[in-house]
């Protein structure tokens with residue numbers, strides 16, 4: 001299939017940037033979106049042009065590196081799918097596809113489609129840990145966890161930190177990410193000692209990084225490749241209120 | 248790699264989550280008022296005298312413990328403080344949201360998300376303008392054809408007379424704006440206050456829809472009853 005992509009090109013953090021159109025010919029419908037960009041880059045390199053910079057690593061939908069805005073939708077038109085797992089068969093011959101980087105003050109563009117998601121690291125550093133005693137690993141059944149809690153914690157833990165929630169949020173908020181991390185640890189017995197300080201500190205770090213506030217619009221869940229549910233934001237809010245009350 | 252902070256740290260009481268808590272509490276207080284106010288309005292269907300009697304009773308409420316009209320003024324002060332808190336938090340959060348996305352997307356389809364959720368801010372501003380007009384119209388009577396010294400029922404009936412269809416039109420648009428604001432707002436408030444089960448979410452969304460519809464129908468029934476001559 002032949003398509004046209006309009007890609008955001010930006011030489012560096014201080015460059016203004018612009019959309020540039022490229023024709024990409026003879027793409028297999030079975031190619032992934034990233035493979036389509038690979039084909040484009042090979043052509044650009046042959047032509048002596050600068051290839052389009054984009055992040056990727058596993059190409060298996062588990063590392064969270066490959067986020068980009070495809071026709072205005074984070075990770076493109078397929079639900080619960082990362083860009084690397086999106087296939088060209090979901091597009092039609094002759095389509096014009098717009099590709100842009102995540103847009104958020106907290107995620108500055110490094111080059112083209114690559115953004116710096118270090119702000120997520122600062123949220124994790126603020127509270128995404130437990131204090132575990134060192135020494136031999138405890139027995140697996142030393143701390144029983146109810147099945148329902150284990151399942152819910154696991155669901156939250158599937159967040160790969162790709163940043164699609166921020167990219168899609170009309171407020172540029174990272175609430176779904178932070179809620180997933182707060183819930184993942186807060187649902188487990190090991191996460192209880194820091195439960196109050198964790199939610200306060202992670203929200204403070206989120207605000208400080210320049211993310212917006214949540215308006216429960218739900219755009220984040222819609223594009224989340226792991227389907228992290230919006231209900232976790234309610235859990236974060238409840239934890240936050242508890243922590244505030246205890247002072 | 249960790250990034251340099253974009254914004255100065257703020258105390259927990261002014262975090263985005265705390266500001267949302269303030270919006271939720273003040274918003275729900277305003278919703279409670281809207282239901283009480285609607286009940287009063289519907290008394291017009293019992294009869295203009297009944298409605299006027301109710302309006303006078305509001306002024307004697309709390310007596311003899313409180314001097315006359317004191318209760319009313321306390322309620323007005325409370326509602327004003329709630330509205331100011333609600334709008335102040337909304338303004339701070341809207342500015343933070345704007346700063347959080349300095350560069351817009353070139354391609355952004357509007358189809359996602361609910362209309363109500365997308366129009367919270369502008370809808371809120373319309374509601375505020377309406378509230379100001381509404382007070383000048385039916386509380387002080389400043390812009391009412393029957394004037395401030397008339398009975399409350401006379402003001403309502405003069406207001407929505409067929410010749411003044413544009414007033415009814417504006418009133419209708421404003422009430423629909425309130426309905427949309429609350430269709431998302433009531434659900435959002437419940438979530439902000441910590442609702443977190445999928446079943447509870449479905450219920451909260453349904454409750455938000457039903458309560459908003461009841462308000463819209465309740466508030467619109469009065470002007471349309473006057474317009475069609477059913478009352479007055």
Ligand code: HEM
Nearest residue numbers: 215270271274275277278337367371372375432435436439
């Ligand atoms: C009759 C008056 C009003 C009522 C009853 C009301 C009620 C509510 C409620 C219950 C919420 C949900 C709080 C939450 O998200 O946790 C809300 C949110 C909001 N309100 Fe109001 N409000 C009123 C007037 C206004 C006005 C005058 C403005 C702006 C000038 C405004 C702007 C907003 C905004 C921006 C939100 C947050 C949007 C969101 O959560 O998605 N509201 N309101």
Ligand code: FES
Nearest residue numbers: 059063064066084
């Ligand atoms: S490249 Fe790892 S999730 Fe897409």
